[in-house]
Amino acid sequence: MEKRATFGSWWIGIAFAVPQVILIFTFFYWPAGEAIYWSLTLQQPWGGGNIWVGLDNFRQILDDPIYWASVLRSVVFAVASTGLAMGGALILAVFVDRECTGSRLYRVVLIWPYGIAAPALGLAFRFLMAPEAGFLAFLNQIAPGLWDPGLNGTDAMIEIIVAFSWKYVGYDFIFFLSALQAIPRAQIEAAALDGAGWLRRLRDIQLPLLTPTVFFLLVIDLTESFQDSFGIVDIMTAGGPARATELMVYKIYFDGFRGFDYSGAAAQSIILMVLIMLLTVLQFRFIERRVHYK
Amino acid sequence: MAEISLRHVAKSYGRTPVVHAIDLEVAAGEFIVILGPSGCGKSTLLRMIAGLEAITAGEIAIGGRVVNDLEPRERGCAMVFQNYALYPHMTVADNIGYALKVAGVAKAERLARIEKVADALGLRDLLGRRPAQLSGGQRQRVAMGRAMIREPAVFLFDEPLSNLDAELRVRMRVEIRKLHDRLGATSIFVTHDQVEAMTLADRIVVLHGGRVEQIGTPYAIYHQPASHFVAGFIGSPAMNRLDGRVGPAATVVFADGTTIAVPDLDLPEGQAVTLGIRPEDLRVGSEAPEDGIRHRLAIDFVEHLGPAALVHGRFAGHDFVASVPRHIAFTVVEGLTFTMPVETMHLFDSTTGRRIGIDAARE
Numbered sequence: 001m002e003k004r005a006t007f008g009s010w011w012i013g014i015a016f017a018v019p020q021v022i023l024i025f026t027f028f029y030w031p032a033g034e035a036i037y038w039s040l041t042l043q044q045p046w047g048g049g050n051i052w053v054g055l056d057n058f059r060q061i062l063d064d065p066i067y068w069a070s071v072l073r074s075v076v077f078a079v080a081s082t083g084l085a086m087g088g089a090l091i092l093a094v095f096v097d098r099e100c101t102g103s104r105l106y107r108v109v110l111i112w113p114y115g116i117a118a119p120a121l122g123l124a125f126r127f128l129m130a131p132e133a134g135f136l137a138f139l140n141q142i143a144p145g146l147w148d149p150g151l152n153g154t155d156a157m158i159e160i161i162v163a164f165s166w167k168y169v170g171y172d173f174i175f176f177l178s179a180l181q182a183i184p185r186a187q188i189e190a191a192a193l194d195g196a197g198w199l200r201r202l203r204d205i206q207l208p209l210l211t212p213t214v215f216f217l218l219v220i221d222l223t224e225s226f227q228d229s230f231g232i233v234d235i236m237t238a239g240g241p242a243r244a245t246e247l248m249v250y251k252i253y254f255d256g257f258r259g260f261d262y263s264g265a266a267a268q269s270i271i272l273m274v275l276i277m278l279l280t281v282l283q284f285r286f287i288e289r290r291v292h293y294k
Numbered sequence: 295m296a297e298i299s300l301r302h303v304a305k306s307y308g309r310t311p312v313v314h315a316i317d318l319e320v321a322a323g324e325f326i327v328i329l330g331p332s333g334c335g336k337s338t339l340l341r342m343i344a345g346l347e348a349i350t351a352g353e354i355a356i357g358g359r360v361v362n363d364l365e366p367r368e369r370g371c372a373m374v375f376q377n378y379a380l381y382p383h384m385t386v387a388d389n390i391g392y393a394l395k396v397a398g399v400a401k402a403e404r405l406a407r408i409e410k411v412a413d414a415l416g417l418r419d420l421l422g423r424r425p426a427q428l429s430g431g432q433r434q435r436v437a438m439g440r441a442m443i444r445e446p447a448v449f450l451f452d453e454p455l456s457n458l459d460a461e462l463r464v465r466m467r468v469e470i471r472k473l474h475d476r477l478g479a480t481s482i483f484v485t486h487d488q489v490e491a492m493t494l495a496d497r498i499v500v501l502h503g504g505r506v507e508q509i510g511t512p513y514a515i516y517h518q519p520a521s522h523f524v525a526g527f528i529g530s531p532a533m534n535r536l537d538g539r540v541g542p543a544a545t546v547v548f549a550d551g552t553t554i555a556v557p558d559l560d561l562p563e564g565q566a567v568t569l570g571i572r573p574e575d576l577r578v579g580s581e582a583p584e585d586g587i588r589h590r591l592a593i594d595f596v597e598h599l600g601p602a603a604l605v606h607g608r609f610a611g612h613d614f615v616a617s618v619p620r621h622i623a624f625t626v627v628e629g630l631t632f633t634m635p636v637e638t639m640h641l642f643d644s645t646t647g648r649r650i651g652i653d654a655a656r657e
C-alpha cells in the first residue's frame with residue numbers, strides 16, 4: 001500500500017527542491033568541480049591563464065615526503081583524539097548511567113563544548129595550556145622547559161589533540177549515555193543475580209550492546225578530526241613549531257593561501273575529500289547493516 | 295533450601311509508600327504465590343527480596359541470615375523476569391551458562407551442566423541460537439534454564455507466564471511446580487492470575503495497595519476470605535457482595551427492604567455489614583430446598599459457559615450472579631428461585647472491610 005504524500009503536478013515537487021539544489025550546487029558541486037579542474041592544471045597565482053598538466057600535481061604531492069609526513073600526523077591526530085574523546089566519554093557515560101541523579105544537567109552541560117566554534121575553543125585552550133601561566137605551567141616550575149608547545153613539537157601535538165577531544169567528549173557522551181540507558185534494566189539486573197559485579201556486567205553485557213554506538217562514533221569522530229581540526233590548529237599552533245602540527249587540512253590552507261600553490265592545494269583537497277567520502281560510505285554501509293541483536 | 299522471613303519490610307519511592315510494613319515467614323521448600331491486582335507492589339516486594347531494590351525499613355532474612363545489606367549475588371536467589379531479560383548478544387547456551395562462567399566453573403563442566411539443563415527443558419536443539427531467533431515459549435524456557443542451572447536455594451518468579459498463550463501457560467505452570475518439587479527450592483511466585491495462584495501455591499499472599507490482605511492456603515483463601523477485597527478478588531465469577539445493615543433478631547436488612555436471616559448473628563443493630571455469597575454456593579431452581587427461605591432473582595441476561603450458566607440479575611438492590619448447573623431448567627421470564635445456605639455465607643464489616651466471624655461462632 002502506497003501511502004506517501006504526492007504532489008498534484010510534477011513542477012510543484014521540483015519547485016520545492018530548487019532552493020536546496022541551488023544551495024548544494026553553489027556551495028558544493030561548483031567549488032568541488034573548480035577544485036578538480038584546478039588540481040589538473042597549473043594555476044597562476046596572479047591570474048592569467050592556466051596550463052593543463054593532467055595528474056602531474058597529484059604525482060608531485062604523492063612524491064613529496066613533507067606531504068606524507070602531514071598524512072601521518074593527521075592519522076596520529078585522528079586516532080589519538082578519537083581514542084581520547086571516546087574513552088573519556090565512555091567513562092563519563094558509565095558513571096552517569098550508574099548514578100543518574102542530575103544526569104539531565106550533565107547532558108546539557110556536556111553538549112555545550114560541541115557547540116563552541118573551533119577558533120574560540122582554540123583560543124581558550126591556548127591560554128589554558130600556555131607554558132608560562134597556564135594549567136601546566138607548574139611542570140615548568142618542577143623542570144624548566146618540560147612543557148613548551150611553542151618550541152616542542154610533541155607538546156604542540158598533545159595540545160591540539162586535547163583541545164579537539166575536549167570538544168568531542170561531550171558529543172560522544174550523549175550518544176554513549178543514551179545507548180547505555182536504552183539497555184533494558186532487567187538485563188543488567190539478571191546479570192547481577194547471575195553473580196556479576198558491576199565491572200563484569202559492564203564488560204559482558206553493556207559494552208557488547210554498545211558496539212553499534214562505538215562504531216558509529218568511531219567513524220564520525222575520525223571524519224571530523226580530518227576536517228574540523230583546522231580552526232584549532234590555526235589558532236593554537238598555526239601548524240608549528242616546524243610543521244609539527246601541520247595536519248592535512250591545515251597544509252591545504254597553508255600551501256594554497258600562504259604558499260600560493262593553488263594547484264597543489266587543490267590536489268590535496270581532492271585527496272582529503274576522497275578520504276572523507278570513503279569514511280562516509282563506510283558509515284552509511286554500516287548504518288544500513290547496523291549490528292542489531294533484536 | 296532456605297527459609298525466608300520478612301519483618302516489617304516497607305518501601306517508599308520518595309514520599310510515596312508503595313509497600314507497607316509486611317511480615318511474612320516462608321518455610322524452607324515452600325511454594326508461595328504473591329497475588330494482587332496491577333500496581334499493588336508485587337514486583338517491588340520480589341525485587342526487594344532479590345536485592346534489586348533497597349528496602350526503606352524492616353529486615354529480610356534468607357536462610358537465617360539478614361541480607362539487607364548484601365548484593366543480589368550474595369543472596370543466593372535466582373529470578374525469572376517477566377520479559378525474561380535474556381542477554382540478546384549471547385547464544386542460548388551462553389545465556390544459560392552465564393552464571394557458571396561468572397562463578398569461574400571450568401568450561402567442560404559448564405558445558406555438561408548446560409546440556410543437562412537444556413535436556414530437562416527440551417532446549418537441546420536450540421543451544422546455538424540467539425534469543426531473537428526463539429519463540430516466546432522457548433525464551434521463557436531459556437529464562438527458566440538460566441535460573442535452574444545455579445541450583446539456587448531460592449527461586450523468584452515475576453509473572454513468568456504472562457506473555458504466553460493459554461495452553462502453554464497451563465503446561466509451563468505444571469512444569470514450574472514439578473521443577474520446584476524436584477529441586478526442593480523455596481519459591482516465591484508473583485502473579486495477578488488467580489488460577490495460577492490457586493493451582494501452584496502452598497500458600498497465597500494476597501496483596502492490595504502495598505498491604506497484606508490475607509496469607510493462607512488456597513483453600514482458606516477461597517473458603518474464608520479475610521476481607522471484602524479478597525472475597526471479590528478470588529473466585530470467578532466474583533462473590534456476590536450485598537451491602538446492608540444488621541436488623542433485629544439476627545437478620546441483615548437491605549435498602550430495598552429485603553431481609554435475610556443470618557443465624558447466630560450477634561452484632562449491634564444498625565451496624566453496616568456486607569453479606570457475601572458465591573454464585574456457585576447458591577441452591578437454585580429445582581435444587582432449592584422446599585423448607586429453606588426462597589428468594590427470586592429477576593433475570594437480566596444469561597451467559598452459557600457449558601457446564602453451567604451464569605445468570606445475571608438484580609437482588610436486594612444489587613447486581614447479583616447465580617451459577618446454574620446445566621441440568622437445572624429455568625426461564626428468563628419466570629426468573630430464578632434460589633436459597634442461600636447459611637454455611638456458605640460470608641459477612642464483612644463494611645467500614646473496615648474485614649471478615650466478621652459468623653462461621654467462627656458456628657464452628
Ligand SMILES: Nc1ncnc2c1ncn2[C@@H]1O[C@H](COP(=O)(O)OP(=O)(O)OP(=O)(O)O)[C@@H](O)[C@H]1O
Nearest residue numbers: 307310312330331332333334335336337338339486
Ligand atoms: N521507580 C519508581 N518510582 C516511583 N514509583 C514506583 C517506582 N516503581 C514502582 N512504583 C510504584 O510502585 C507501585 C508498585 O509497583 P509494582 O511494580 O511493584 O507493581 P506490581 O504489583 O508488580 O504491578 P504489575 O502487576 O502491574 O506488575 C506502583 O504503584 C508503581 O507506580
Ligand SMILES: [Mg+2]
Nearest residue numbers: 336337338452
Ligand atoms: Mg510487576
